[in-house]
Amino acid sequence: MAAPYASAEEIDKLVENVNVASKAFKAESGRGTEDARRKLQVEATKLLYSLQEPNTEVWPRIFQVNQSAAIEVITQMGLWSKFEDGKILLLKDIISTTGADEVMIIRIFRQLVAANVLSDVPGPGYKITPLGAPYLNPDHAAFSSFVFTEILPSILSLPRNLSTRNYKAPSKDSGSPYKWANGEELWTYLGSHPERALNMVNGMRSLHTGSLETNAYPFAEELAKMDIKDGEVAIVDVAGGQGHIMAEVRRTCPEIKGKFIVQDLASTFEAVAAPPEGIEYMAYDMFTPQPVKGAHVYHYRHIFHDWSDGDCSSFLQQLVPLLKEQPGSKLLLVDLVLPNTDVSMQECVRDLSMFPIGGLERNEGQWRELLEKNRLKIKKIWRGTEPEACVECEVL
Known part of the structure; x- marks a missing residue:
């Protein structure tokens, strides 16, 4: 469910409000200065919020602990769905539904109003904002x-x-x-x-919502060049979860022939009744030799950033021998490729979020170093509108 950017008209109005608040701040003196400053800060923050892409902001907000805790409380209470279709949720109804104390609801919801995830409305009550819509x-x-x-x-x-x-x-x-x-x-x-x-x-x-969609690699165009035939394996998505990425590729590239295989631990597949249409499941531990030979594409998305260079090398070595035997096969690694300087807050947040599980986000130099240790090199870095890039690799 993609939440829209604010419209140009809404932004114009917010700019006007900033200008009005700025003039009031300039004209103020004495005890009223701080009130005017605060009003200008509030209006400037609203303008900043309006320029943000709602889905992208989910990530950094998670790591603002008070907001994250408030979001988790609302999730536990099962309240997000009650904001569907722009509905207003009255304070008295929240208390009646959850049995919570009024003072706790006010304090929890206050955090998210301040974060512009929710807004206050008369009643009193709350309404979801564009930044809150992703929830x-x-x-x-x-x-x-x-x-x-x-x-x-x-x-x-x-x-x-x-x-x-x-x-x-x-x-x-x-x-x-x-x-x-x-x-x-x-x-x-x-x-x-x-x-x-x-x-x-x-x-x-x-991570496959709104601006986070996986569009860095042009699957339709590139797979069409490979002359994939029925019965052949078009793509192996290693550690591909329950297949949502491959299902999207299959849906948007219906003309591509061949099998789409999603590999993951058996426990991952046990949570669903069946794979998506056009997708095959295969239980596989990526630290063991790759059992699928002759695939046109081996694809890893959001996998390498979970692991150290040593671990990445361990499972790359399960695949490199096949790539040497299959010079026509592609290896695609979809993750962040950080800039060397001026790293954004979102990129920093995502890097540190990998640290607890032993992983990291890599810049181009770190990608090259990791691949060269495993007799691979970067053929091309594909980029789209999403934060991730697609590193296409080839054997040295």
């Missing part, structure tokens, strides 16, 4: 819950855990910061707690 998508809410429950506690424990380890980066021997905080690795823990793993599985779909 009407259960996948966004699930991803927020996953990060709040699994990732944030590890980040909050980082100062203590790093100080006891002389600020050394996590390694395969030491385990990840998630293991430092929880006693076992995230993937092991989620494997034995499927009810919590479901938030991650569903949340991965939130």
Whole structure:
């Protein structure tokens, strides 16, 4: 569910409000100056919010702890769906529905009004804003819950855990910061707690919403060049979850022949009745030899950033021998490619969010170094409108 940008007319009105507040601030003196400054700050913030893409803002908001906690409370109460179709949710109805104390609802909702996720309306009550609209998508809410429950506690424990380890980066021997905080690795823990793993599985779909859609690589154009025939394997999506990305590629490229295979742990597939139409499931551990030979494309999306260079090398080595034997096969790695300088706040947030599980976001130099260690090189970096890029690799 993509939330729209503010319209040009809305932005014009907000600019006008900023100008009015700015003139009032200039004209004020004495005790009224601070009130005028605050009014200008509020209007300028509203203008800034209007220029943001709502789906993109879900990520950095997760890591603003008070807002993240308030969002999790509303998710737990099951209230997001009640804002559908622009409905107003009255304070008295929230209290009646949830049995919560009025003072707690006011304090929780106040956080999200200040963040422009909700707005106050007479009643008193609340209405969802364009920045709040992504939470009407259960996948966004699930991803927020996953990060709040699994990732944030590890980040909050980082100062203590790093100080006891002389600020050394996590390694395969030491385990990840998630293991430092929880006693076992995230993937092991989620494997034995499927009810919590479901938030991650569903949340991965939130990275395929609005401006986050995977359009860096032109699948239709590039796959058409490969002359894929019926019965051949067109794409193997390694660690592809429940297949939402490949289902979208299949839907938008109906003319592409061949099999679309999604590989992941068996527990990932157990949560759904059947794969999406046109998709085949295959249980697979990516640290073991790749069983599918002769595929035209091997695709990893949002996988490498979960792992250290050592771990990435381990599962690349399961594939490199096949690529050497199959010079026509492509290897596509979809993740961030950070700039060397002037890294945005969102990119920084996403990088640090990988740290608790032992991963990182890489710049182009780090990608080249990792690939060269594994006898690979960058053939091309494809970029689209989403934050991620697609690194196309070839054998050295």
